[in-house]
Amino acid sequence: MQTIGLTKIMNKHLLPWHVFERGWLSSNNVLFIGKDSTALVDTGYCTHADQTLTLVKSALGARPLDHIINTHLHSDHCGGNAALQARYQRTNGSVQTHIPNGLAAHVATWNEAALSFLPTGQSCPRFSFQHTLQHGDEVMLGDTQWQVHAAPGHDPHSIILFEPASRTLICADALWRNGFGVVFQELEGERAFDEVAQTLDAIERLRPQTVIPGHGAVFSGEEVQAALAVARSRLDGFVRDPLKHTRYAIKVLLKYKLLELQSITQSAFIDWAQATPYFEMVRASWFADQPLRLWVAGYIDELTASGAAKREGDWVINAEVR
DSSP states (O other): OOOOEEEEEEOTTSOEEEEEEOOTTSOOEEEEEOSSOEEEEOOOOGGGHHHHHHHHHHHHTTSOOOEEEOSOOOHHHHTTHHHHHHHTOBTTBOOEEEEEGGGHHHHHHTOTTTTTHHHHTOOOOOOOOSEEEOTTOEEEETTEEEEEEEOOSSSTTOEEEEETTTTEEEEETSOBTTBOOOOHHHHTTOOOHHHHHHHHHHHHHHOOSEEEESSSOOEETHHHHHHHHHHHHHHHHHHHOHHHHHHHHHHHHHHHHHHHHSEEEHHHHHHHHHHSHHHHHHHHHHOTTSOHHHHHHHHHHHHHHHTSEEEETTEEEEOOOO
């Protein structure tokens, strides 16, 4: 079971929104309870959908969930969409779901390859949507109007949400306290580190006072500038040594699966990686001289050496990183 924290943040009009700080398998969720409507930003991973439903229900009580907003469509941010849509189905229609515009056609046809679920070996139950979001839009969350800003880099279609009165930023995986999300386009041979830099610059121009990241605790004040400095330092390191980023990304994908399964034999873990297209794509592009099974085994060794996993015989077991 992942760790969950709960933070309540008050805006200047004294209307609360709730931040459900989740473990790393699921993204954080932000719940808005307004006078006339309610909304949830991001919905976590599908294996924790029951947990997401419980958190939302405990805060909403008898009120319905009116809107779901996805900052981007990685499985840890939209995996709870289907469960929430089913729970809050109403006679006058389902919860209204808003997604970034760039992947709308793939969601409509449910192209799991284009949506990254199939290539990464992750799961996401099919969901529907009614609205799209793009740079320059505004969206009402609770009783407050939020600006939509493009945030390419980690995902080319990602958005962030900014409330200018309280200077609060919901930034998904564009900025964490200690960095930012894997830049998948770089693994696929497309230049995207420049987009990460541009997004960090855009965040700094917004001058947020409080940042709600996609993972980890909320941070504010001087911590925001410190987080931007850490992110830029990490980005500079990846630009100088793209292989460093690639190696980091493969360990992230393996750790993510281990978070989901909690334990798996090493042979089965390698079998899963061999059947997951993203690993072969990266290996062929970056490490073509290494056989896939030995290559993956080396990263499992690195996870155990770092304390992110442990071994019991042939079993690889998830370990909490402190």
